Amino acid sequence: MHRLSTCAAAALVAGLTPMQACGPPATHPCDGVVCESPPADTCIDAQRLLRYSPDGRCDPASGRCEYPAVEVDCPQGCVEGRCLNEDSVWGWIGVLENRDAMLGIQLSDWIICNEVQARFARAPHWRRALSHQIWSRRSPLLVRGTCSLYEEQAQDEPYRCMPQCDFEIQDCVEQSGAFSCQALPASLNAGPLSVQGLTVGVELEPDAYDRYSIDALPDELFERGELISASASGGQLPEPISLQVRGVANLELLDEQVELSKGKTVSVSWVPADPGSRIRVCLESTYHYPCIPRAAIVCEAPDEDGRVEIDSELVDGLMERLDVFMLGTAMRYDRAEQPIGAERVELFCGSVRGILVDLRL
Secondary structure (H helix, E strand, O other), X not given: OOOOOHHHHHHHHOOOOHHHHHOOOOOOOOOOXXXXXXXXXXXXXXXXXXXXXXXOEEOOOOOOEEOOEEEEEOOOOEEOOEEOOOOOOEEEEEEEEOOOHHHHHHOOOOOOOOEEEEEEEOOOXXXXXXXXXXXXXXXXXXXXXXXXXXXXXXXXXXXXXXXXXXXXXXXXXXXXXXXXXXXXXXXXXXXXXEEEOOOOOEEEOOXXXXXXXXXXXXXXXXXXXXXXXXXXXXXXXXXXXXXXXXXXXXXXXXXXXEEEEXXXXXXXXXXXXXXXXXXXXXXXXXXXXXXXXXXXXXXXXXXHHOEEEEOHHHHHHHHOOOOOEEEEEEEEEEEEEEEEOOEEEEEEEEEEEEEEEEEEO
16 A cells, blocks of 8 residues: 655645646756766876766766866877877978068068978977968867957967077976976977979978978979979888979969958958969967967968958957067968878968058057
C-alpha cells in the first residue's frame, strides 16, 4: 500500500490530479545535462599547454559542465592550442617587389620589400612574420563585406625587461608581476635556399640568426606570369621544401591616399591587370618594431574586382585603437604553401604599393 503525500491527498479531496494541485516534480540542475564538449586546449605560454579532459562533470549547484585540465610541457613549443613536434616547420619565403619611394620611408621592419627574404622556425611568432601573416591567425573583431577589423590583445612590452632582450630570439613577457626575457620558438637553418624564375638567379645562405636575405636586386624583380620556384633541402628541415608561384603584374593604384574620419566609408581602387591573383589592402595602427601592431583593417579581394570598400563601422573601430602612426599598404600577390608536420611553409610573391593615410580626428 502506497502512502500519498499531503499535496496528493489534498488533490484527491478537491477532485484534482496531483499535477494540477502540486505542479511538476522538482528537477535537479543537472537533469538532462551531458558534459561532452570541453573547452579548446590553450597555450599557457610558448612552452606549456593547458589540456582539458573530454570527460566532464555537471556541477550540481549551477548545472554547468566542468572539465578537469592538466598542464603539459611542450619542449618544441606551444602554438594555437597544441604542442608542436620535432617535425613541425613554420616559415615563409617572400619575393616582394616595391618601387614606391613613399612606402620605403614608411615601412616598418616586419614588412619586407625590395628583397628576397625567408625565415623558418618550429612555430610562428609575429616578429618573424610577413605583414599579412600577423593577422592571418587572429579572429576578426568585425567583418563587413571583404574587409575585417583586427585587434591585438597581447600585452607587448618589449622594453620593460632589464637587461634588454635580444629581440631576434627573445620576447619580454610579464609573469607574476615581473618582466623577464622568454625564448621565441626555435629558429631553423634550412641550408642553402634557391629561388629561381626571377630576372636574376637567387641563392641564399642563413646568417647567425637563421635569417635569409638578399638586397641590391633589379627594380624588375620578376615578370608577370613567370613561374617562380623556391627550394631547400638541408639544415634542420625534416623534409625538402619545394614551392611554386606565378609572378604577378605590377600593382597600379587609383587611390594612393585615403582619408579616415569617423562615420565615413572609404574605398581603395586599382587597375585590374592579373586574373587569378588577389589584392590585399591593409590599414594598420602601429608603433614601430619590435612592438606588435595594435589593430588593423585587412581587405582581401580578387584582382578583377578593382575595388574594396571599407565600411564606416570598421573605420570607427580602427580610429578608436590609434597608436603612434597609421601604415597603409596594398599588394597584388600569388602564394603557395607546403604543410610540414603541424605547421606550414609559404612562398609569397607580391607587388607592393603604399597608401597615404590622412586621419581626420
